[in-house]
Amino acid sequence: MKQVVVHPERCVGCMQCMPACAAAHSRSKTLFGAVMEKPLPRPRVHVGVGLYGEGFPNRCRHCDPAPCQMACLPGAIYHSPETGTVLINPDRCINCASCAMACPFGVIRYHQDYMAAPGKTVAVKCDNCVGRQADGLIPACVEACMARALTFEESDKALKRKTDEMARRVSLGAEDRAPVESPGFNLLNAFKRAQLAVEERTY
Amino acid sequence: MAMDEKRFAAQTITEDGQLLLAKAERDQVETVWERHKAQQPHCGFCEMGLSCRICVMGPCRIDPFGEGPQRGVCGADADIIVARNLGRMIAAGAASHSDHGRDLVEVLLEVGEGKASGYKISDPAKLRSVAAEYGVASDGKPDLEIARELAYAMQEDYGTRKRGVQLLARAPKKRRELWEKIGVTPRGIDRETSEMMHRTHMGVDNDWVSLLLHSARNALSDGWGGSLIASEVSDILFGTPKPAQTSANIGVLKEDEVNIIVHGHNPIVSETILRATQSPEMQNLAREKGAKGINIVGVCCTGNELLMRHGIPMAGNHLTTELTLVTGAVEMMVVDYQCIMPSLGDVASCYHTKMISTSDKAHFPGMEHREFTALNAAEMGAQVVREAVENYPLRNPDKVYIPGKPITFMGGFSVEAIVEALGGSPDPLLDAIKAGKIRGAAGIVGCNNPKIKQDLGHTVLARRLIENDILVVDTGCAAVANAKAGLKSAGALEMAGPGLKEVCGALGIPPVLHFGSCVDNVRILILASALANALNVDISDLPIAGSAPEWYSEKAVAIGVYFVASGVYTVLGPTPPVTGSLNMVKMLTEGLNDVVGATFAVEPDPEKAALLIRRHIEGKRKALGLPSLTV
Numbered sequence: 001m002k003q004v005v006v007h008p009e010r011c012v013g014c015m016q017c018m019p020a021c022a023a024a025h026s027r028s029k030t031l032f033g034a035v036m037e038k039p040l041p042r043p044r045v046h047v048g049v050g051l052y053g054e055g056f057p058n059r060c061r062h063c064d065p066a067p068c069q070m071a072c073l074p075g076a077i078y079h080s081p082e083t084g085t086v087l088i089n090p091d092r093c094i095n096c097a098s099c100a101m102a103c104p105f106g107v108i109r110y111h112q113d114y115m116a117a118p119g120k121t122v123a124v125k126c127d128n129c130v131g132r133q134a135d136g137l138i139p140a141c142v143e144a145c146m147a148r149a150l151t152f153e154e155s156d157k158a159l160k161r162k163t164d165e166m167a168r169r170v171s172l173g174a175e176d177r178a179p180v181e182s183p184g185f186n187l188l189n190a191f192k193r194a195q196l197a198v199e200e201r202t203y
Numbered sequence: 204m205a206m207d208e209k210r211f212a213a214q215t216i217t218e219d220g221q222l223l224l225a226k227a228e229r230d231q232v233e234t235v236w237e238r239h240k241a242q243q244p245h246c247g248f249c250e251m252g253l254s255c256r257i258c259v260m261g262p263c264r265i266d267p268f269g270e271g272p273q274r275g276v277c278g279a280d281a282d283i284i285v286a287r288n289l290g291r292m293i294a295a296g297a298a299s300h301s302d303h304g305r306d307l308v309e310v311l312l313e314v315g316e317g318k319a320s321g322y323k324i325s326d327p328a329k330l331r332s333v334a335a336e337y338g339v340a341s342d343g344k345p346d347l348e349i350a351r352e353l354a355y356a357m358q359e360d361y362g363t364r365k366r367g368v369q370l371l372a373r374a375p376k377k378r379r380e381l382w383e384k385i386g387v388t389p390r391g392i393d394r395e396t397s398e399m400m401h402r403t404h405m406g407v408d409n410d411w412v413s414l415l416l417h418s419a420r421n422a423l424s425d426g427w428g429g430s431l432i433a434s435e436v437s438d439i440l441f442g443t444p445k446p447a448q449t450s451a452n453i454g455v456l457k458e459d460e461v462n463i464i465v466h467g468h469n470p471i472v473s474e475t476i477l478r479a480t481q482s483p484e485m486q487n488l489a490r491e492k493g494a495k496g497i498n499i500v501g502v503c504c505t506g507n508e509l510l511m512r513h514g515i516p517m518a519g520n521h522l523t524t525e526l527t528l529v530t531g532a533v534e535m536m537v538v539d540y541q542c543i544m545p546s547l548g549d550v551a552s553c554y555h556t557k558m559i560s561t562s563d564k565a566h567f568p569g570m571e572h573r574e575f576t577a578l579n580a581a582e583m584g585a586q587v588v589r590e591a592v593e594n595y596p597l598r599n600p601d602k603v604y605i606p607g608k609p610i611t612f613m614g615g616f617s618v619e620a621i622v623e624a625l626g627g628s629p630d631p632l633l634d635a636i637k638a639g640k641i642r643g644a645a646g647i648v649g650c651n652n653p654k655i656k657q658d659l660g661h662t663v664l665a666r667r668l669i670e671n672d673i674l675v676v677d678t679g680c681a682a683v684a685n686a687k688a689g690l691k692s693a694g695a696l697e698m699a700g701p702g703l704k705e706v707c708g709a710l711g712i713p714p715v716l717h718f719g720s721c722v723d724n725v726r727i728l729i730l731a732s733a734l735a736n737a738l739n740v741d742i743s744d745l746p747i748a749g750s751a752p753e754w755y756s757e758k759a760v761a762i763g764v765y766f767v768a769s770g771v772y773t774v775l776g777p778t779p780p781v782t783g784s785l786n787m788v789k790m791l792t793e794g795l796n797d798v799v800g801a802t803f804a805v806e807p808d809p810e811k812a813a814l815l816i817r818r819h820i821e822g823k824r825k826a827l828g829l830p831s832l833t834v
Binding site for chain 1: 806
């Protein structure tokens with residue numbers, strides 16, 4: 001089963017996953033149409049800011065067992081084993097915010113949604129683009145990510161790759177072969193850290 | 204409250220700024236710092252120069268990690284995209300300064316034609332000397348005729364009829380020969396900007412080296428063309444600056460007077476406003492309205508223009524512009540163009556402040572438009588000042604808060620004024636440099652940027668340089684930062700090293716010299732040329748450096764590139780969007796040395812930037828055979 005994998009070291013903070021997500025969860029499914037819809041569709045992936053101004057795409061981990069699911073009194077939150085996805089039934093949701101309090105990652109929002117009854121505020125979060133997947137598409141955030149900070153792959157495969165990467169790093173003489181993924185991005189981040197260090201200095 | 208103080212102290216080193224940030228929060232005024240925070244994280248593609256919006260086959264992005272797309276739809280790789288983006292920044296910067304220059308030339312022409320009643324020739328001697336450089340004969344001719352002919356000649360610099368802009372002749376011969384050899388002699392001011400836009404259109408110049416060379420030519424068309432014309436014509440129309448006492452910080456606003464702030468860049472409007480405030484009619488009207496007088500102060504570069512020529516005080520620099528309005532004590536802000544945040548109208552709406560835009564080129568939300576032209580300037584100036592005075596009774600004293608006391612300092616250093624202070628020739632300065640009393644000189648120029656704690660970059664760098672006997676000249680927002688920090692005040696010599704202290708003390712000048720607005724960066728080029736010519740060397744041989752510790756704008760990129768292309772090593776605080784191409788980074792920071800004899804460096808830490816500059820200056824001293832130190 002393929003899942004969305006986040007590679008935080010690759011996020012350049014462009015936020016393109018956000019409008020792509022919002023458009024994918026709109027009636028029209030296009031960005032141009034989405035911005036004119038009511039209710040205005042909103043992203044379910046949220047790019048946060050790290051200590052050094054770097055981006056991080058924060059999305060639902062689809063936990064199992066999911067704390068949000070366990071906190072949901074009306075039973076609106078359920079687990080779909082076929083896609084490994086935690087889903088919310090907007091008709092059952094009572095907008096009580098218990099799920100958000102239980103969620104360790106802060107990925108649940110409350111607003112109107114085209115899938116919910118008109119005018120009703122409901123809990124909304126990432127649904128792994130199950131609708132798109134059924135049509136043979138990959139999740140919208142992954143499709144939008146040009147830096148490959150979000151990938152859609154078998155988790156076994158992703159973990160194997162990470163294991164091999166780690167193994168190569170501890171190889172003898174690894175300094176020579178250490179993967180410097182993007183010297184330009186490292187340089188940019190070095191400048192940003194230097195700026196922050198100056199800010200924190202007292203005169 | 205302690206928590207708040209710490210928070211605001213992280214945004215600006217200025218005490219008046221910190222106090223007004225607290226008031227802005229109480230008054231629920233949003234500032235540039237909050238908007239900067241809301242924009243985090245910034246898009247890495249854009250920060251690295253790897254996004255391209257030039258055509259609609261795209262927009263395109265290059266994945267810096269090498270897995271995603273490595274070429275745009277057209278096939279451009281990272282090097283081409285970064286070079287095109289940088290080129291367009293330079294075109295925009297050069298266009299801005301040069302268009303400012305063009306507006307001044309138009310006023311000069313209209314003065315010459317006898318149409319611009321609000322303006323006159325204030326420095327006929329400079330008119331004649333600049334006219335001579337343009338080959339305009341002046342014997343026996345009246346000033347107005349010379350002005351007309353000079354304006355025509357300058358307008359030709361903007362076009363395509365010439366092989367090179369006229370004032371390049373002021374550069375050392377060696378430098379001109381180098382430009383000719385590498386093919387970067389700017390031919391016409393508008394031509395180079397226009398050609399840059401052409402070259403960066405899809406499917407034109409796709410060699411990043413050639414794009415970078417044209418970037419240099421485009422920037423030089425600003426530094427030795429548009430900006431230089433702007434400075435020279437401003438001197439002709441409004442007077443060549445002479446050293447004079449003035450003051451800076453928010454405390455220059457007055458609780459019992461009508462406060463008018465001029466903001467923007469071109470002195471065409473601000474000079475008119477200044478004259479209108481001085482009329483007895485307006486002064487009387489102010490008294491009738493219960494004010495003790497009319498207080499005109501500046502922010503940004505049009506403020507610097509008035510400061511240089513009339514000693515008008517400065518309320519602050521770029522990041523202080525919103526905060527000046529938060530004092531609640533400003534009757535009117537009059538703006539022309541460049542660096543005027545479109546948020547200002549919103550800020551003003553929290554108070555009684557009237558906002559007036561004046562240029563057909565620059566309209567803003569929440570501002571009333573009063574179109575100034577050379578023909579109506581005098582009447583329009585009077586009308587606008589009247590509106591400001593009539594606004595005084597609407598000021599709400601409960602909302603007024605003017606923190607801080609004015610810092611008194613000396614400003615107004617044109618090249619002419621410095622040569623005069625030196626007794627008529629640059630030799631005493633050269634002798635002091637040769638003897639090692641002054642190790643060299645550095646320009647600290649450019650803006651504020653919320654990425655750097657306001658004024659920290661400028662003031663720490665200036666302190667470290669003068670401590671080490673390096674004479675500092677500054678312009679624009681850097682000049683205001685250093686003035687507020689007392690680096691141009693009577694006590695500033697105590698902060699200078701022994702050699703610099705001795706020389707400046709003998710000449711009666713501060714160790715940091717206010718050279719004017721951001722177009723006045725060309726005054727630094729002219730001084731450097733004079734020193735190089737006196738020593739019979741190139742600019743790149745001199746123990747001098749440039750720096751822009753807090754730059755933000757496209758104009759600053761053009762300035763940086765014309766400095767480097769003129770042979771001045773330049774250290775930037777924030778990095779320009781080029782790290783997406785390591786070829787470009789290497790060329791800008793190393794390779795250019797073999798091409799133009801100078802490079803860029805990027806160093807956000809002003810302590811380290813000071814070391815880079817000292818090391819560079821000592822290296823140049825050594826190469827000239829002068830006593831040198833190891834840094």
